[in-house]
Structure formats: C-alpha cells, structure tokens
Amino acid sequence: MASMTRRGALEANGGDGTLLEWVARFGTERACEEELLRRMYPGGFRCPACGHGRCAPVRGRARKWQCTRCSRQFSVTAGTCMRGTKLPLTKWFLAVYLVTHSKRGVSAMELARQIGVSEGAAGYVLLRLRGAMARSESVQAA
Numbered sequence: 001m002a003s004m005t006r007r008g009a010l011e012a013n014g015g016d017g018t019l020l021e022w023v024a025r026f027g028t029e030r031a032c033e034e035e036l037l038r039r040m041y042p043g044g045f046r047c048p049a050c051g052h053g054r055c056a057p058v059r060g061r062a063r064k065w066q067c068t069r070c071s072r073q074f075s076v077t078a079g080t081c082m083r084g085t086k087l088p089l090t091k092w093f094l095a096v097y098l099v100t101h102s103k104r105g106v107s108a109m110e111l112a113r114q115i116g117v118s119e120g121a122a123g124y125v126l127l128r129l130r131g132a133m134a135r136s137e138s139v140q141a142a
Contacts, residue, residue, distance in 0.1 A: 029062070032090055037065065047072055049072045055068060061073075080132075092125065095125050099129050108123035108126055111125065
C-alpha cells in the first residue's frame with residue numbers, strides 16, 4: 001500500500017490543493033476510509049478469501065469493512081501508520097496535510113493546537129507519520 005508521503009498526499013488531492021480543498025475532500029470519516037480502501041486496492045477491491053469484487057462497511061464498527069459475499073472482515077487502517085489508534089481518521093488526514101505542506105516542519109505542540117488533540121497524542125501522530133515517510137523514502141531510493 002502506498003504511504004501518505006508529500007507526493008502521495010498531493011496525488012490524493014489531485015495536486016497541490018489548499019487546506020479548504022483538503023478538508024472538503026477528506027472532511028468525513030467515510031471519505032477517509034474510502035481513500036484508504038482505494039489505496040489498499042488500487043485496481044479495485046478483491047476479497048483475498050473468495051475473490052469477490054464488492055465490500056461494504058460493517059455497521060457499528062469503525063474502520064471495519066467486509067466482503068459482501070463471504071463476510072470476511074478487514075480494517076482499512078491495517079498496514080498503515082494509522083493502525084490501532086482511536087484518533088478519528090479526519091484528524092489523521094488533517095495531520096498529513098499539515099506535516100506535508102509545512103516548509104519548516106511541525107512541532108507536536110503546534111499540531112496539537114491545529115487538530116485539537118493533546119500534545120502527547122500529537123507527538124504520537126508525528127512519530128508515526130515521520131516513520132512512514134522515512135520508510136517510503138528509503139523504498140523509493142532503493
């Protein structure tokens with residue numbers, strides 16, 4: 001799956017868009033989930049168990065989707081830097097925008113103010129995002 005690097009973030013938005021365009025595109029949990037799903041299956045969803053091509057969100061389970069034929073469930077955040085967190089995807093996507101569009105970098109304190117979380121949570125988000133960007137750059141360099 002493609003990481004959310006600056007280039008990936010720009011491609012996801014269709015270019016170097018503004019913050020308002022980014023929020024309009026990824027302002028809901030569903031929009032963020034669909035973007036992650038699109039990146040997880042670039043050629044379209046195919047169930048690994050039965051090969052069926054359709055999936056739907058599981059009611060009452062955030063970030064969980066399932067195959068409409070065999071009901072195999074999966075998380076759209078599996079294999080991403082967002083796995084296992086309870087922070088809303090809208091805040092993750094906003095953090096991706098702020099980190100990738102900052103000329104001089106973003107501190108945990110500044111990110112905490114911008115996305116409305118504690119400084120500790122913002123530090124955790126930054127740690128995960130920077131790790132994903134470093135892994136992506138090392139893969140591209142190889």
